[in-house]
Amino acid sequence: MQRFATKLTASFAAAAIVTIAMGADADVGDKYGAYKVEDRRSGFTYATKETQRIQVDDFENPAMIWVDDGEALWNKAEGEASKSCASCHNDAAESMKGVATVFPKYDPKLGRMKNVEKQINICRTERMKAKPWKLESNEMLAMTVYVRHQSRGMPMNVKVDGEVAPFFEAGKKFYYQRRGQLDLACGHCHVDNPGGQMRANILSQGQSNGFPTYRLKWQRVGSIHRRFRGCNKQVRAIPYKAGSEEYTNLELYVAWRGRGLPVETPAVRN
Ligand code: HEC
Ligand code: HEC
CATH class of the missing domain: 1.10.760.10 (Cytochrome c-like domain)
Incomplete structure (x- = not known):
């Protein structure tokens, strides 16, 4: 040691x-x-x-493929509510702009902090009635990259x-x-x-x-x-x-x- x-x-x-x-x-x-x-x-x-x-x-930049994958997932309807992220948040360039700068954020319902990945799964389970994505899965990484990318330079x-x-x-x-x-x-x-x-x-x-x-x-x-x-x-x-x-x-x-x-x-x- x-x-x-x-x-x-x-x-x-x-x-x-x-x-x-x-x-x-x-x-x-x-x-x-x-x-x-x-x-x-x-x-x-x-x-x-x-x-x-x-x-x-x-x-x-090899990660730009992940941005593209995230965008495709953004527009894909899933879960019992048959909704996509876009159904509620429309254009990510507008609605997700600045998100990466302020997360992790306090969540009063959880009584603790949530990061972007956690927020994505909250939206999936509670709003879309879809299964949460596993952390480090291709889907979760692509969506997190896509959401955070909308704040690039901020x-x-x-x-x-x-x-x-x-x-x-x-x-x-x-x-x-x-x-x-x-x-x-x-x-x-x-x-x-x-x-x-x-x-x-x-x-x-x-x-x-x-x-x-x-x-x-x-x-x-x-x-x-x-x-x-x-x-x-x-x-x-x-x-x-x-x-x-x-x-x-x-x-x-x-x-x-x-x-x-x-x-x-x-x-x-x-
Ligand atoms: C023994 C030295 C060491 C310790 C202790 C250590 N790291 Fe690192 N860390 C590294 C090395 C080496 C890298 C890769 C090169 C770099 O960016 O510093 C790295 C990279 C990182 C990066 C990525 C930076 C980037 O630009 O992508 C983050 C974030 C980070 N460490 C956070 C932490 C945190 C938080 C802790 C404490 C839990 C920690 N590190 C403890 C050695 C260490
Ligand atoms: C049915 C509507 C709905 C759907 C579908 C939905 N969301 Fe949300 N989302 C919300 C609402 C409402 C909020 C406000 C915070 C809350 O109550 O969770 C929110 C908050 C967010 C936030 C935080 C924004 C901020 O500024 O704090 C992110 C990031 C987010 N959603 C990502 C997603 C992603 C990614 C998807 C698709 C996987 C998605 N959402 C699907 C309704 C939805």
């Missing part, structure tokens, strides 16, 4: 040298454009030029006060809690060491503005909760379930960390 921690610290120290060397570049302040707001930087700014190029070209802006405050605090606590055999918190990697090298990866600030994201490693789109599970497993902690209240509160906190960053869905990452 100690050995791993020491190894990590050593690679972070080495990486710090790289970061300082980069900091000497006078260009650094402006070149991130909209992908940097105050001290907050999208994962885009840590990606290789090649990965960035794939993301910004809609014809090359600044992240979740509400964290009032009735939301206790959930925000729970998410923040999770973020800074050490866990797993490596005894590391999210903040050890994504607050203290962005720019550092970890195995084949350059650590970023761990922002969520591009999710669901196409990962070249996964060769498919994955949800933010899948990413949380991966990061928990990296420190050899037992991950929570996708869709759990813990991860939804964490999602809220991470969205707040990225406040002002543009929604990039669907982003492309290593």
Whole structure:
């Protein structure tokens, strides 16, 4: 256990040298454009030029197929009510615009936070009388990508006060809690060491503005909760379930960390 921690610290120290060397570049302040707001930087700014190029070209971005699939599902009637999303919400470009910037949102009926995936399943079960989609199924990912894509370029802006405050605090606590055999918190990697090298990866600030994201490693789109599970497993902690209240509160906190960053869905990452 100690050995791993020491190894990590050593690679972070080495990486710090790289970061300082980069900091000497006078260009650094402006070149991130909209992908940097105050001290907050999208994962885009840590990606290789090649990965960035794939993301910004809609014809090359492999996740744009998921947007198309989401659109087809949007117009498909299902369930006992024989309704489609479009039956109630019409044009997604209008009705879903801004949704990604304000979710997770408080749901008075549930008495807790809901993310976009949860909202989609609420609409499916309660409004369409259809079966909920499994998290991480192609359908759920395509619809989440499609809904969030309607806010592309808009600044992240979740509400964290009032009735939301206790959930925000729970998410923040999770973020800074050490866990797993490596005894590391999210903040050890994504607050203290962005720019550092970890195995084949350059650590970023761990922002969520591009999710669901196409990962070249996964060769498919994955949800933010899948990413949380991966990061928990990296420190050899037992991950929570996708869709759990813990991860939804964490999602809220991470969205707040990225406040002002543009929604990039669907982003492309290593
Ligand atoms: C029968 C009408 C109806 C259908 C069909 C329906 N919804 Fe909804 N939807 C609503 C209503 C009403 C709300 C307002 C919040 C609530 O009461 O759940 C809503 C809220 C939402 C929101 C949150 C919007 C916001 O600004 O907070 C999203 C996202 C959403 N629906 C997505 C979908 C998707 C995706 C589908 C198809 C899988 C769908 N809905 C099908 C009625 C519907
Ligand atoms: C041991 C270091 C480590 C810890 C601890 C860690 N992560 Fe990560 N995380 C990574 C690496 C490596 C990546 C992939 C490269 C990058 O974007 O940083 C990553 C990526 C991410 C991303 C995707 C960023 C993007 O732009 O797509 C998010 C979100 C994230 N982490 C959140 C978290 C959260 C929340 C926690 C705590 C539960 C956490 N991470 C804990 C190493 C870590």
